[in-house]
Amino acid sequence: xxxxxxxxxxxxxxxxxxxxxxxxxxxxxxxxxxxxxxxxxxxxxxxxxxxxxxxxxxxxxxxxxxxxxxxxxxxxxxxxxxxxxxxxxxxxxxxxxxxxxxxxxxxxxxxxxxxxxxxxxxxxxxxxxxxxxxxxxxxxxxxxxxxxxxxxxxxxxxxxxxxxxxxxxxxxxxxxxxxxxxxxxxxxxxxxxxxxxxxxxxxxxxxxxxxxxxxxxxxxxxxxxxxxxxxxxxxxxxxxxxxxxxxxxxxxxxxxxxxxxxxxxxxxxxxxxxxxxxxxxxxxxxxxxxxxxxxxxxxxxxxxxxxxxxxxxxxxxxxxxxxxxxxxxxxxxxxxxxxxxxxxxxxxxxxxxxxxxxxxxxxxxxxxxxxxxxxxxxxxx
Numbered sequence: 001x002x003x004x005x006x007x008x009x010x011x012x013x014x015x016x017x018x019x020x021x022x023x024x025x026x027x028x029x030x031x032x033x034x035x036x037x038x039x040x041x042x043x044x045x046x047x048x049x050x051x052x053x054x055x056x057x058x059x060x061x062x063x064x065x066x067x068x069x070x071x072x073x074x075x076x077x078x079x080x081x082x083x084x085x086x087x088x089x090x091x092x093x094x095x096x097x098x099x100x101x102x103x104x105x106x107x108x109x110x111x112x113x114x115x116x117x118x119x120x121x122x123x124x125x126x127x128x129x130x131x132x133x134x135x136x137x138x139x140x141x142x143x144x145x146x147x148x149x150x151x152x153x154x155x156x157x158x159x160x161x162x163x164x165x166x167x168x169x170x171x172x173x174x175x176x177x178x179x180x181x182x183x184x185x186x187x188x189x190x191x192x193x194x195x196x197x198x199x200x201x202x203x204x205x206x207x208x209x210x211x212x213x214x215x216x217x218x219x220x221x222x223x224x225x226x227x228x229x230x231x232x233x234x235x236x237x238x239x240x241x242x243x244x245x246x247x248x249x250x251x252x253x254x255x256x257x258x259x260x261x262x263x264x265x266x267x268x269x270x271x272x273x274x275x276x277x278x279x280x281x282x283x284x285x286x287x288x289x290x291x292x293x294x295x296x297x298x299x300x301x302x303x304x305x306x307x308x309x310x311x312x313x314x315x316x317x318x319x320x321x322x323x324x325x326x327x328x329x330x331x332x333x334x335x336x337x338x339x340x341x342x343x344x345x346x347x348x349x350x351x352x353x354x355x356x357x358x359x360x361x362x363x364x365x366x367x368x369x370x371x372x373x374x375x376x377x378x379x380x381x
Contacts, residue, residue, distance in 0.1 A: 001105055003029050003038065003060050008070055008381075009131035010352060011093040012054050014048045018083050020058035022074040022356055024381075025093065030135045034108040037116050037138045043154035044100030044129040045344065046355070046364050046373040048290060054096050056089065057082025065358040069381045074356040093129030097375075101144070105133075113138040118143045124157035130352060144333060148338055154374060155186070155344040160317065160334040162289070163191040165318045167200065168247050168326065172325035173285065177201035179239065179260055180246035182237040182292055184211035184222070184369050186344055187250075192220050193341045201242035203235070205256070206349035211369055232259060247286045248313065253293030257286045268305075279305015287313035292367060346374040353381035 063076035101122040107113040121141035183204035268280035
């Protein structure tokens with residue numbers, strides 16, 4: 001097929017005068033190298049992990065849009081405190097979009113690249129997917145099964161591989177059950193399906209009754225509501241019953257991670273053992289992998305004993321450390337279960353231009369459970 005000479009791609013820029021600009025830039029259509037392919041991007045999700053590059057530390061409550069169609073531009077002020085943390089990106093045009101899917105429309109001369117022409121593929125890896133077209137290494141693309149569309153495959157990586165890698169981390173570190181926060185999310189629902197299929201107990205933590213209902217309808221056994229007056233007692237009971245000693249916290253800020261460690265130590269104290277001033281000997285681990293709560297992370301280490309850790313967890317870091325066969329095994333499972341375990345459901349489909357509308361930004365930046373936006377770059381702008 002004949003490709004256009006240029007295409008539109010979204011970039012985020014922070015200027016020296018403290019202003020964030022999100023806009024579509026005109027890019028020349030590249031010629032793919034021997035082992036590269038050009039993908040016509042047809043679906044790419046807006047994930048919480050995309051927001052950090054899109055918005056940086058800007059004050060999005062004061063964001064505004066100007067212009068129409070492909071010329072639409074979103075701007076927002078950046079506080080002096082946030083500017084100090086973003087010195088490294090000032091003046092740089094940063095491409096946006098962690099993952100997406102589409103059709104391979106051109107390829108380099110290598111046999112493998114040529115074999116992908118006409119196929120629907122999913123792509124991840126900092127591929128800058130908020131664009132009409134992208135040129136990427138052929139090995140970076142995951143061919144989808146024939147009955148899968150680009151929308152089916154748009155979220156093939158971030159949430160599915162994160163959920164699977166949580167379970168891998170649990171096994172590698174010798175734990176037997178998981179605690180997960182913000183558990184009614186798209187990712188959380190996938191994790192529950194995995195745990196049910198693999199016979200793993202999971203303690204789900206949410207903050208509203210409707211989120212409890214979502215997970216209960218999926219067959220989840222342990223679903224705790226932080227709004228309940230008896231939340232802490234219920235958490236200790238659930239951890240005691242499951243033996244969970246590892247947690248993945250999407251909130252990041254506040255005292256929730258600390259409360260989980262306290263509950264793990266309290267649950268361990270229920271099992272008779274020789275007294276020790278250092279607390280239980282079973283190691284307790286909480287990983288922070290998100291930042292839904294932007295307040296400082298609070299913790300009270302004297303309440304956890306001396307066998308505990310709190311640290312950060314990031315999917316690319318885990319995959320970089322894992323054996324190659326682990327990553328391949330996880331991707332194969334995603335491909336095979338893309339329309340079941342790893343199915344994603346979108347409440348809104350928008351164009352690249354729509355994604356720069358301040359009113360729409362306000363809605364998807366709220367990161368509301370049950371609301372997920374999909375950018376469809378081929379929609380008319």
